Amino acid sequence: xxxxxxxxxxxxxxxxxxxxxxxxxxxxxxxxxxxxxxxxxxxxxxxxxxxxxxxxxxxxxxxxxxxxxxxxxxxxxxxxxxxxxxxxxxxxxxxxxxxxxxxxxxxxxxxxxxxxxxxxxxxxxxxxxxxxxxxxxxxxxxxxxxxxxxxxxxxxxxxxxxxxxxxxxxxxxxxxxxxxxxxxxxxxxxxxxxxxxxxxxxxxxxxxxxxxxxxxxxxxxxxxxxxxxxxxxxxxxxxxxxxxxxxxxxxxxxxxxxxxxxxxxxxxxxxxxxxxxxxxxxxxxxxxxxxxxxx
Amino acid sequence: xxxxxxxxxxxxxxxxxxxxxxxxxxxxxxxxxxxxxxxxxxxxxxxxxxxxxxxxxxxxxxxxxxxxxxxxxxxxxxxxxxxxxxxxxxxxxxxxxxxxxxxxxxxxxxxxxxxxxxxxxxxxxxxxxxxxxxxxxxxxxxxxxxxxxxxxxxxxxxxxxxxxxxxxxxxxxxxxxxxxxxxxxxxxxxxxxxxxxxxxxxxxxxxxxxxxxxxxxxxxxxxxxxxxxxxxxxxxxxxxxxxxxxxxxxxxxxxxxxxxxxxxxxxxxxxxxxxxxxxxxxxxxxxxxxxxxxxxxxxxxxxxxxxxxxxx
Amino acid sequence: xxxxxxxxxxxxxxxxxxxxxxxxxxxxxxxxxxxxxxxxxxxxxxxxxxxxxxxxxxxxxxxxxxxxxxxxxxxxxxxxxxxxxxxxxxxxxxxxxxxxxxxxxxxxxxxxxxxxxxxxxxxxxxxxxxxxxxxxxxxxxxxxxxxxxxxxxxxxxxxxxxxxxxxxxxxxxxxxxxxxxxxxxxxxxxxxxxxxxxxxxxxxxxxxxxxxxxxxxxxxxxxxxxxxxxxxxxxxxxxxxxxxxxxxxxxxxxxxxxxxxxxxxxxxxxxxxxxxxxxxxxxxxxxxxxxxxxxxxxxxxxxxxxxxxxxxxxxxxxxxxxxxxxxxxxx
Numbered sequence: 057x058x059x060x061x062x063x064x065x066x067x068x069x070x071x072x073x074x075x076x077x078x079x080x081x082x083x084x085x086x087x088x089x090x091x092x093x094x095x096x097x098x099x100x101x102x103x104x105x106x107x108x109x110x111x112x113x114x115x116x117x118x119x120x121x122x123x124x125x126x127x128x129x130x131x132x133x134x135x136x137x138x139x140x141x142x143x144x145x146x147x148x149x150x151x152x153x154x155x156x157x158x159x160x161x162x163x164x165x166x167x168x169x170x171x172x173x174x175x176x177x178x179x180x181x182x183x184x185x186x187x188x189x190x191x192x193x194x195x196x197x198x199x200x201x202x203x204x205x206x207x208x209x210x211x212x213x214x215x216x217x218x219x220x221x222x223x224x225x226x227x228x229x230x231x232x233x234x235x236x237x238x239x240x241x242x243x244x245x246x247x248x249x250x251x252x253x254x255x256x257x258x259x260x261x262x263x264x265x266x267x268x269x270x271x272x273x274x275x276x277x278x279x280x281x282x283x284x285x286x287x288x289x290x291x292x293x294x295x296x297x298x299x300x301x302x303x304x305x306x307x308x309x310x311x312x313x314x315x316x317x318x319x320x321x322x323x324x325x326x327x328x329x330x331x332x333x334x335x336x337x338x339x340x341x342x343x344x345x346x347x348x349x350x351x
Numbered sequence: 352x353x354x355x356x357x358x359x360x361x362x363x364x365x366x367x368x369x370x371x372x373x374x375x376x377x378x379x380x381x382x383x384x385x386x387x388x389x390x391x392x393x394x395x396x397x398x399x400x401x402x403x404x405x406x407x408x409x410x411x412x413x414x415x416x417x418x419x420x421x422x423x424x425x426x427x428x429x430x431x432x433x434x435x436x437x438x439x440x441x442x443x444x445x446x447x448x449x450x451x452x453x454x455x456x457x458x459x460x461x462x463x464x465x466x467x468x469x470x471x472x473x474x475x476x477x478x479x480x481x482x483x484x485x486x487x488x489x490x491x492x493x494x495x496x497x498x499x500x501x502x503x504x505x506x507x508x509x510x511x512x513x514x515x516x517x518x519x520x521x522x523x524x525x526x527x528x529x530x531x532x533x534x535x536x537x538x539x540x541x542x543x544x545x546x547x548x549x550x551x552x553x554x555x556x557x558x559x560x561x562x563x564x565x566x567x568x569x570x571x572x573x574x575x576x577x578x579x580x581x582x583x584x585x586x587x588x589x590x591x592x593x594x595x596x597x598x599x600x601x602x603x604x605x606x607x608x609x610x611x612x613x614x615x616x617x618x619x620x621x622x623x624x625x626x627x628x629x630x631x632x633x634x635x636x637x638x639x640x641x642x643x644x645x646x647x648x649x650x651x652x653x654x655x656x657x658x659x660x661x662x663x
Numbered sequence: 664x665x666x667x668x669x670x671x672x673x674x675x676x677x678x679x680x681x682x683x684x685x686x687x688x689x690x691x692x693x694x695x696x697x698x699x700x701x702x703x704x705x706x707x708x709x710x711x712x713x714x715x716x717x718x719x720x721x722x723x724x725x726x727x728x729x730x731x732x733x734x735x736x737x738x739x740x741x742x743x744x745x746x747x748x749x750x751x752x753x754x755x756x757x758x759x760x761x762x763x764x765x766x767x768x769x770x771x772x773x774x775x776x777x778x779x780x781x782x783x784x785x786x787x788x789x790x791x792x793x794x795x796x797x798x799x800x801x802x803x804x805x806x807x808x809x810x811x812x813x814x815x816x817x818x819x820x821x822x823x824x825x826x827x828x829x830x831x832x833x834x835x836x837x838x839x840x841x842x843x844x845x846x847x848x849x850x851x852x853x854x855x856x857x858x859x860x861x862x863x864x865x866x867x868x869x870x871x872x873x874x875x876x877x878x879x880x881x882x883x884x885x886x887x888x889x890x891x892x893x894x895x896x897x898x899x900x901x902x903x904x905x906x907x908x909x910x911x912x913x914x915x916x917x918x919x920x921x922x923x924x925x926x927x928x929x930x931x932x933x934x935x936x937x938x939x940x941x942x943x944x945x946x947x948x949x950x951x952x953x954x955x956x957x958x959x960x961x962x963x964x965x966x967x968x969x970x971x972x973x974x975x976x977x978x979x980x981x982x983x984x985x986x987x988x989x990x991x992x993x994x
Contacts, residue, residue: 089481090488186365193369196644197637198603201621205377205637208625244764248825251722252778252832253751262777266768285494289607292496293622305496312500312611315508325497333492340488 084345085338091345094337101331105155108148116145116302125317135319138310143319146302147327153303154331157218158283162276164222169229170272176230177237178260188234191227199224203286204295212295221286225279232275236268274343281335288328304328363649370641371423375416378634423638429631438635441620446639448518449616452608453601455536457594460543465590467544468551469583472559483548490545495604499538499611506534516613535612539604543597550593554586561585588655595651599644666736667697668868669721669754669836674730674740676713676720686941690716692892694730695967698836703862703869705883705900707876707915711937713892714872718840721870722756723747735835752782755829759841761821765813771824772809775799778832798827802857819850823857830861837862838870843878855882876919880904888912891940891948894967897975908976910953947979955980 085091104111114132120140128135134143176187194202206220240246240263249259290296291305299306304324311321410418422428428438464487471483507515513530521528606618613619617636624632676691691713698704708714719725721732723739732740734753742750755778758764765774775795778784785791796806802823813821822842829837839858843851859882862869873879879886879900886903888896888911896909907913914931933952938944944951946961953960959979967977 189365190369192366193373196366196370196599196641196648197373198599198606198640198644200603200606201637201640204606204621204625205633208633209377209380209382211382244758244760245766247719247724248756248758248764248828249766249777250724251751251754251756252828253748253781254777255748255781258781262769263766267766281492288494289496292494292607293610295625305494308494308496308500312496315500315504318504321497321500325494325500328494328497329489329492332494333489336488336492 085341088341088344090337091341094334094339094341097330097334098338101151101327101334102155104148105151108145108152111148112142112145114142114145116141116149117300118142125314125320127317128319134323135317137307137320138314143307143323146307147304147323150302150304150307150324150327151331153214153297153301154284154287154328157214157221157287157297158280160218161221161225161283161287162279164218165225165279166229166272166276168222169226170233172226173230173233173235174237174260174264174268177234178241178256178264184234188231191230194224194227195231197224199282199286200289203290204293207290207295212290212298214297214301217287217290217296220290221283224286225282228275228279229272232271233268236271237264240264240267270346274339274346277335277339277342281332281339284328284331284335363645366645367642370645371420371638372416374634374637374641375419378630378637379412379415381628381630381633419634428635428638431632432629433627433632438631441632442617442635442639445615445617445620448614449602449605449609449618451532452535452539452605452614452616453598455532456539456543456601456604459536459540460547461594463540464544464547465551468548468590469555471548471552472555475556480552484552487545487548490541490548493541495538495542495607496611498541499534499608502534502538503611516611518612518614531612535608535614538611539601539608542604543601546597546600547590547594551586551590554589555583558586592651592655595647595654598647602640602644665700668700668702668735669696669698669870670731670733671696671717671721672731672733674717674720674732675728676716676725677728680941688941689943690892690940691720694889694892694894696887696894696897698868698870700835700868701866703871703882703884705879705886706870706872706889707874707879707886708889709874709915709937711891711940712889714874714889715840716892717889718756718838718870718872721836721838722754723751749782752778752832753834754836754838755832755834756838756840757822757825757829757842760845761818761825764825765821767813769812770809771799771804771811771813771816774813774824775809775827775831778828782832784832794831798831801830801861802827817850818846819854822846822854826854826858826861830865834867836868836870838872840872841874842871844873844875851878858882876916888915891938891943893948893964893977894975895949895977897967899973902974908970908974908981909949909978910955910980911949914954947977 086095108116118141120136122140123132123136124138124140126132126136132142132144134147137143137146172187172191176184197205202224203217203220206223207216210216210219246259246263249263254262287296287303288305288308291303292309294306294309296305297303304327307324308321308328311317311324314320408415419429426439428442430437431441467483467487471480474480503515506512513533514527516531518531519527602618605616606622608614609616609619610622617639621633621636621640623629624636672695674691674694675689678688678690680686680688694713694717696704706714706717716725720727721734721739723742723744727740730740731738737750737753739747739750739754765771769777772792772795775798776791779791779794785794792809795809799806799808804820804823804827808816808820813824816824825842842858843854846854855878858869861867862882869882871879871882883900886896886898886900887894888903888909890911896903896907896912898908903912904916907916914933917931931954933954935952938948938951944961947953947956947964950956950960957980965977965979967975970976970981
């Protein structure tokens with residue numbers, strides 16, 4: 057009886073294919089209209105940001121006091137601003153700034169927030185409760201309000217805007233990660249690792265972290281879209297990226313003082329809108345894709 | 352019952368403590384010397400020292416925090432360094448503007464967003480759904496300041512329907528007041544309406560697939576009745592909760608909107624305070640905002656538990 | 664006289680109540696048991712009996728609140744977590760749910776190898792890969808399965824990987840916590856056979872936790888019956904199924920469906936539900952549902968006494984059973 061059972065068991069019952077999981081997610085993302093349109097939009101913006109110096113004949117800092125306040129025309133597709141600079145060039149350069157700030161702040165908050173959530177969720181007890189209360193307290197501050205306050209403390213600059221925006225999103229990532237850890241802690245394979253004698257670090261890095269990546273990634277797209285919006289708002293108020301570095305929010309602010317020249321505020325604002333929209337679309341698509349896989 | 356109250360306090364007290372601590376620390380860290388702001392740059396060293404003592408700036412941080420906290424709890428938030436006016440009075444004046452903006456904006460958002468969400472859920476996966484969904488995503492992507500400016504350019508400068516900015520209180524001139532509040536309300540409502548629409552749609556979809564809806568249909572009720580009477584009532588619960596929790600986002604939008612339209616509200620108070628280095632004002636505005644959010648969240652939470660006793 | 668491999672002495676485990684201000688739940692109460700090397704002891708009970716908790720407490724997934732747990736002479740129950748890690752090889756566990764017992768992001772080979780890495784066993788990387796292949800062969804899976812991910816395996820195969828993972832560190836004691844309960848019946852048979860043959864081949868000591876009496880009957884040398892966190896009967900498998908001494912065991916066995924008319928027992932239907940574990944009955948835990956309950960049963964929980972050599976029962980009314988069994992034997 058015992059010998060046959062060993063042979064019996066050798067019949068492979070599983071499916072033989074070996075799809076790479078990442079490819080599956082990517083195809084899922086780009087099969088919905090949100091994913092496609094978001095991807096295209098984001099691609100355009102990224103392209104514009106990366107190649108901005110080469111896409112227009114003008115340098116974005118070049119003053120041309122003769123051509124100030126020109127409306128959109130053949131020479132300047134988006135018109136010129138109060139110092140004669142080509143607005144299209146400045147919008148493209150602003151794309152660089154926005155994407156950089158968004159990426160940097162998301163990375164900042166993701167790393168720090170996830171670390172906090174990971175440790176808090178794993179250790180548990182009073183430590184976790186206290187940390188989570190602190191996170192809840194931070195969440196009570198509206199994003200802009202907190203970013204404003206932090207920038208006011210640190211002084212307005214691009215780097216400080218990154219830090220400020222990053223700090224405001226830390227509690228979201230921390231909460232997310234901690235929620236994941238709480239669920240994963242109870243799963244059998246984590247218990248098995250404990251029974252095997254794995255130390256905390258090994259369990260966190262090998263078992264918990266890789267399996268909590270999904271929701272964190274989805275949230276990153278939301279965080280990025282909020283980062284762009286917050287940076288634009290800070291710059292609009294004069295507390296973000298400082299001139300002469302072009303920023304979309306800052307350009308709209310100057311445009312507001314000259315609103316008869318509508319193109320000065322219209323195009324930068326449009327850029328913000330499209331950028332945030334692209335992240336929203338992508339975020340939706342990613343979430344739908346990951347939800348479908350769980351089914 | 353007592354256990355519930357105890358549990359409730361257990362939750363809220365640490366939260367409020369941390370919140371007030373953060374608010375205090377943030378303003379404490381602001382660069383600039385409150386004493387200088389008070390007596391001016393020309394003051395002598397003696398006057399400066401006196402101001403410092405008076406403002407309690409020489410005490411260690413925990414002492415300052417507790418002094419501030421005890422004062423705040425009694426309603427004393429200090430005086431504006433610019434105008435000398437008690438911060439609490441400034442707050443009370445300005446809160447009404449922001450509250451009105453928030454309320455009007457919410458009303459507008461609900462009127463716009465909820466029906467759109469219902470429609471979207473009803474015609475799920477059809478072109479109506481796609482269009483509405485796209486509009487919602489767009490609505491959430493539009494920067495408040497850009498939208499505000501566009502509205503001003505269109506309705507004010509272009510069509511001359513309303514004045515571009517400014518504020519007049521309702522008691523002074525009701526008609527003008529409403530005309531001046533029209534554009535700011537629309538500005539703040541758009542993004543919120545988009546969120547409401549998405550939430551309503553999601554909530555309706557979840558409810559519509561439930562068994563009791565199928566029972567209602569089987570009973571022979573018209574589709575319209577099924578949707579509106581049975582589905583909506585239950586779907587609205589999470590929608591209302593989300594609505595309550597959105598106050599934070601609304602207030603963030605309010606800051607920008609008040610700046611664009613020159614409304615004398617809480618948001619403008621904070622921004623002005625930052626530019627003028629008026630620390631008590633900043634602190635007061637910060638605190639008011641945050642306490643407002645916390646209280647609304649708690650109220651929403653309590654309401655939700657009341658309506659849905661299973662969750663506990 | 665050999666020393667028991669596993670010795671539980673008056674082990675108790677409480678859990679705080681889930682609700683605010685509720686009473687704590689005593690999941691395991693005053694459990695004492697010995698398992699000899701090479702023995703298979705089946706631990707049976709219904710849900711809520713505490714059987715899984717015992718398994719988790721033995722492996723120190725939970726810490727015991729009182730009592731001692733000794734494995735291979737080591738005071739496993741009393742050690743601090745830090746020191747414990749070195750000794751963890753000595754007892755391993757096979758888990759119930761194949762869909763959550765393996766890390767979905769790890770390949771099968773790495774899953775099995777992990778224990779080796781933790782304890783520095785098996786030599787260099789090459790030697791470890793060799794060991795993994797040996798283990799795969801032992802559980803009856805082809806060597807190339809090492810590269811697969813868990814979602815590419817069936818439920819039965821995943822359970823087998825779980826067995827290999829446990830065996831990799833060469834434990835003295837193996838705890839199978841409902842190891843086959845989540846599998847289809849035909850696959851159950853395969854995995855049980857595998858466990859049985861491995862046990863014989865490697866002379867493993869096993870604690871087999873299950874609610875399925877027929878499976879337990881097949882694989883166990885001895886059986887321990889749990890009710891509401893307390894042991895009510897312990898006896899050799901062959902004897903307990905023929906002649907249960909505790910009323911609860913009797914009822915439990917009567918519920919096993921069988922087509923054999925001769926061995927089919929009269930169904931004993933128990934009244935009522937399992938009592939709330941946070942509010943256990945005073946006196947014998949089974950008193951609220953026992954068909955033979957008497958006044959004396961409600962005063963105190965009867966201790967587990969050795970009523971016959973090697974047979975333990977926690978019932979005050981032993982005399983009933985002695986009568987019955989005498990009658991049965993005469994019949």
